[in-house]
Amino acid sequence: MKKKAVVCVSGGMDSLTALAFASLEHDLYLMHVDYGQLTEGKERDSFLQLAEHFKVPKEQVYVFQTDVLQKVGTSCLTDKSIEVPKTGVNPDTIPVSYVPFRNGNILAMATSLAEAIGATAIYAGFVEEDSSGYPDCREIFVAAFQRALVEGTKPGAHIELIMPVIQMSKMEVIKAAITLQAPIHLSWSCYEAEELACGVCDSCRLRIRGFSDMGLIDPAPYKVNVAWPKGAEVYDVSR
């Protein structure tokens, strides 16, 4: 019998790839967090489509709700009066898209679920290397949280945090997703829009660069004209 794993899935490309890794060896319990993010409608659609794609039974699919991150605010992902930056990623500062300790909250929720169902692993798609510089996406944070998880759960609970893409570049994430035949076309990364991706927020920029570096065209629809590499083809999971 496969061991149970909780997979934290936002619906973006990174968490999709983490999910694809988890699917190789685990009985999947998927969780998505509705924290009042402005693009939650689209994110949740992606999440539910991914759950269907991976044939996860309905009773193993969780959408959790918390209001703390929206109430504390300070991020353009939860407060529509704060503009989403569109001028490009600055590797030296933490951008205003940072949601305070969001991943701490998500891992705490995942730990509760994992302990309750007896899962031995928690997967998430945190990316440190090629990211917006959020402190709670770093490997050193995950290692510290692992310690807290061990000390804060029952002695019998052996839960391991597994971050398969944390040290990958976006290109490597896409390469891994392709190798694992992950349905990239179902994922959603844009911080701002829900119909056509804006193409200029940090998340879109990182994603577009990843596909370009791979010599591919992202199947996601963009509002702006993206300068894809010459001769590139649209990535299609079905081929």
Add this chain to the structure above:
Amino acid sequence: MKKKAVVCVSGGMDSLTALAFASLEHDLYLMHVDYGQLTEGKERDSFLQLAEHFKVPKEQVYVFQTDVLQKVGTSCLTDKSIEVPKTGVNPDTIPVSYVPFRNGNILAMATSLAEAIGATAIYAGFVEEDSSGYPDCREIFVAAFQRALVEGTKPGAHIELIMPVIQMSKMEVIKAAITLQAPIHLSWSCYEAEELACGVCDSCRLRIRGFSDMGLIDPAPYKVNVAWPKGAEVYDVSR
């Protein structure tokens, strides 16, 4: 100007005492978590009365909601089909009142709030010594979470977890509360009831023993006849 502190307040005696300690030197930001606990109505009343007693401005009083702990279940505090144990505290096992990694979730929320408002401290009333044996009430867990908090927040955020009662016995908690003139009569500890405390759940038993050890009668109303020490008087904060 006083430094800001986030205080996690359930409404029980331990968190009240932690709050009384915090009030000595901090500008208070109070948070209470509604996680679907069965006694939330009474707990929230206590919380709001404590906020009023300590004269905390309304905009610094937060009630957060999360559905994860109720959805994962397994505890008699969140699932009414699970009976609240009434036969006494067994120090060798983790009781069914344990809510999986609840305090991990609460500290994660507190961290988000503290980081967003620029608080330098988080207070909570976790008790390790004289408790029901929950893993996430232990000092070793708090120390590990402190590390995760440092690594998972912005470099400029210096937030310290302060647990003033963690190594106290219940009697010591009550002694401290009395010394600090904390309004014990506003607190609520019972796991089961909201009108008259049951007097026989683990939480009531610990509280009753604390008062008895102090030679005092708890001002809380009990459903059962409690064998208070001979000649004991009801504790009254106003005297």
